[in-house]
Amino acid sequence: MRPRLLITRPLPAAVHDRAGVLFDLTIRDSTGPTRPAELADALTEYDAILPSLGDVFSRDVFSAAGAPRCRILANFGAGVNHIDLAAAADAEIAVTNTPGAVTAPTADLAMMLLLMSARRAGEGERLVRSGQWRGWHPVELLGDEVGARTLGIVGMGRIGQEVARRATAGFGMEVLFHNRSPKRPPGPEATQVPLDEVLGRSDFIVVTLPGGVGTRHLIDAEALSLMRPHAHLINVSRGEVVDEAALIEALREKRIAGAALDVYEFEPEVPAALRERDDVVLLPHLGSATRSAREAMGMTALDNLKAFFGGGEPANRVA
Template sequence: MRRPRLLITRPMPAPVHERAGTLFDLTIRKDTGPTTMAELSAALLDHDAILPSLGDVFSPAVFAGVVSSRCRILANFGAGVSHIDLAAAAGAGIAVTNTPGAVTGPTADLAMLLLLMSARRAGEGERLVRSGEWKGWHPVQLLGQDVSGSTVGIVGMGRIGQEVARRAAAGFGMRVLFHNRSPKTVPGVEAMQVPLDELLRRADFVVLTVPGGNETRHLIDERAFMLMRPEAHLVNVSRGEVVDEAALIRALDNRRIAGAALDVYEFEPAVPAALRERDDVVLLPHLGSATHAARAAMGMTALDNLEAFFRGDTPENRVA
């Protein structure tokens, strides 16, 4: 019996490659950069399944260029699928799955790291030491803000948002506010669900953990920054397009907020010089799920989805 032909669009942890090779007629693209539209259209014709990741943009134009797709499933490596046009995929008869559970803990950890770095001006301090210009301790050097006992406002109370809430409450005694589209409770955490405007007005730290896509694009815009407190910090571990970067830069320029800490960017991987050159912004290169265990688990979950699909079952993480 012929094994389904699978394309993995970028190199992944070795155990993922090894297992994939036992299940599929496997091709691994060696380039670590994003694929082109032409590459993706060709892949739809040449493979039964594709294991893509963020940056592999399956736009309507990619599907429109394919008269009859051989590919039957896109098993996305990652929780977010905003880079895949789900309606166009469905129109082409292609299923889409994701890997939500594997990213949860590491991304919540990173959110807390960013929050702490921004509050305590850790990026500035590290750059000062590396520059060789540090002259030694003094009483008013790089004074930051207390985290313990402060108020965190979490926008989006899904898996990652709940884990951020647990870490903030249990680890730092933070008061937890959250905004979510539907009513939600966080087991084991005293958390108050409030409208977004109230959250923005009250929080010392606003942490974004919402999905990407049209519904959340520029959720944090000029008006949102006007509502935030001058002492507040913004942390984004969701998707870059959730924040209007031009509005963020204006808010920082005008000292409407105290700082920002970002792991994702509106036009990733491009990051404006107006952000890169600031001391009051922490910038990381999309490290949310970047642990050995998490990335291997993401790959294995994607393969679980593929195995179920080709077995004739409904994959646990099917999104379209």
């Protein structure tokens, strides 16, 4: 018998087609996060689950499942901070992710957000759509140039390295970075310095850290106070890395020039204090949202599942 697999939210059709060949497949038809009670039930009914961001596998969920039938969670996405890895290990459930597929599109998006914030593109588009634009004039919506400026990257993993490549090769930016461990990234020259130096010397700061307890509110009021008044903060990592209340206060007091966010601390809730500001660019978590990336993420998750049930070691096992 083929293992029973639950895909918690619809994925690209090619992923469904392949999953249907490999597994006894059930696809939940809702695009919203799966409720905890549903997740607990799924742990008892399926041999494998392919979840995604928002499907919170807490210790309580694992406990409610008792002795689960499920043997593996093949997460759709690189970040796994919505899964209690220690509780999964206690339940003897493996966890995998899909890191490689998200790298390039997320780095592209980081640069897009940087440019949008620097050149006030969101504000300009809203002006045109409002019907209130009265034509070109010399001092309208003056923004900042990007070329030859200093970029600070917080977290020099795969995505951070790709952001650095784009910034140096495309815009001639100097790159400083902070990483929790020493790192010599390939490709463009980049200088590793302490976090406070990244914050204090950079014109643009891109956050590309994983989420979790170790990085929650790393960018807090103190960190924001170190930024230059003309600097922009870009977050494409996880929302909880940035203390949203502290960011709102820094923007109100004009201690930084702007922010561009693809993720939010209490996602999908976005405070009105951010939504109403012209110096903030807001996107609905589009980091990996390209057709090819989302299909590749699904195929990677299926590769992990195929290896696991074939008796091998999944390439992207995290727990």
